[in-house]
Amino acid sequence: MRKVSRKKTIAVWDLGATKCAVGIIEVDLFMERFKFITSTSLYLNDFFSLDDLTQGLENNLGTRFSDIDKIMIAGAGIYDGYTLNLANGYPYPMEFAALAKSRKWSSMTVVHDYVPMMCATFIADLLDPDQISFIHPGVLNPYGRRVVFGLGTGLGFKDGLLLERKKFWLGENEVGHIGIPFPPRAMPDEIQVHKEFIDFLRTQTDISPNQSITFEKVLSGQGTSRLHQFVTASKDHLLPHEVGDLLRAGLAEETLALLAWYLGLLIGSLQLIFMPSGGIWMTGGVLLKHEEIALHPQLKKGILASPAYINERRSFPLAIIKDKNLVFLGGAYYLAYRASLMGQSVPAFA
Structure with a gap:
């Protein structure tokens, strides 16, 4: 009879449009413990192919x-069974099926990039401020609907439910591509700024006249650059990292305020769409580098610009996922306890 090893190793790839991070997790199958071992991060443009x-x-x-028991590829884009395809393109083809075969990987699972981050909310230590920072603690319903999103090169998102016996359900959404709503009850000055900013976006050469104005275009990628150029009425278009330097130095307060207001508008929209009593969990490079956005008073004003069911929504927790290693632990959790849409468990290490 074949002896089953008590411990297994899992490699979790966190593949974005510009960078790839990989973490190694050791899983104790009998004690149901997950141990972070090590990680690394590399920029895609520093290499000429996926194999490289x-x-x-x-x-x-x-x-x-090839020495790892299970490999998860959590990547931005859509996997067709052979290649991971991203709308704006990767620097080179992400042909993971061919890679796994040529390098003799024992097992590979490709999932949406925010699957591990959602699963990370199931196992995070909520009392550890180095892991989770609560902007609004609310009243967490552990089995309530929860959503996670990240502001970075794009706007990643996933919703889900924790079920009994560590099972779970994950939704299929593309919230980043939702159009920005007209705030139903914002202050007159806020409405005026909102109208002027939307009109300004229509003048941008990288946004066609018929293209929808989405939250992703405002809060991610070039979004901070567009916000800053609008606020300063400057002809110069700074790069996102240059705007970030100004934010950290306290030299872009108006930009910070407007960014916080639009983040609040997104949060208010997500509250109404999902009624997430299990919390809204935020992450991504923009927020991890600029937590002050989520602490700014304009965030609350953006949330209150959509006032429906506000009394119920006050109980929904709002938090920032700060520990970057949680994405790797979440990926390992997914492979250990993954569930179908009906919550039926799948053998973790068949």
Whole structure:
């Protein structure tokens, strides 16, 4: 009879449009414990192919992926069974099926990039401020609908439910592509700024006249640059990292305020769409570098610009996921307890 090893190793890839991070997790199958071992992060443009990137990751980690029991690819885009395709494109083809075969990987699972982050909310230590920072603690319903989103190069999102016996259900959504609503009950000055900003966006060369104005275009990628250029009425278009430097130095207060207001408008919209008694969990490079956005008074004003069911919504927790290693632990949790849409468990290590 074949002896089943008590411990297994899992490699979780967190693949974005510009960067790839990989973490190694050790799972104790009998004690149901997850232990973070190590991680590395590399920029895609520093390599000329997926195979070259993989070799770089293995060199940094000091291990071969073929020696890992389970591999998860959590990537931005849509996987067709052969290639991970991103709307705006990767620097080179992400042909994971061919890669896994050529490098003799024992097992590979490709999922939406925010699957691990959603699962991370199931196992995070809510009392550890280095892991989770509560902007509004509310009253957490552990089995209530929860949503997670991240502001970075794009606007990633996932909703889900924690079920009994560590099972779970995950939704299929693309919230970043939702159009920005007209705030139903904002202050007159806020409505005026909102109208002027939307008109300004229509003048941008990278936004066609017939293109919808989405939250992703305002809060992610070039969004901070557009906000800052609008606020300062400048002809110069700063890069996002240059605007970030100004925010950190306290030299872009108006930009910070408007960014916080639009983030609040997004949060208020998500509250109404999902009624997430399990909390709204935020992450991504923009928020992790600029937590002051979520602490700004304009955030609350943006939320209250959509006032329906506000008494019920006051109980919904709002938090920032701060520990970057939680994405790797969440990925391992998914592979250990993954469930179908009906909540039926799948063998973790078949």
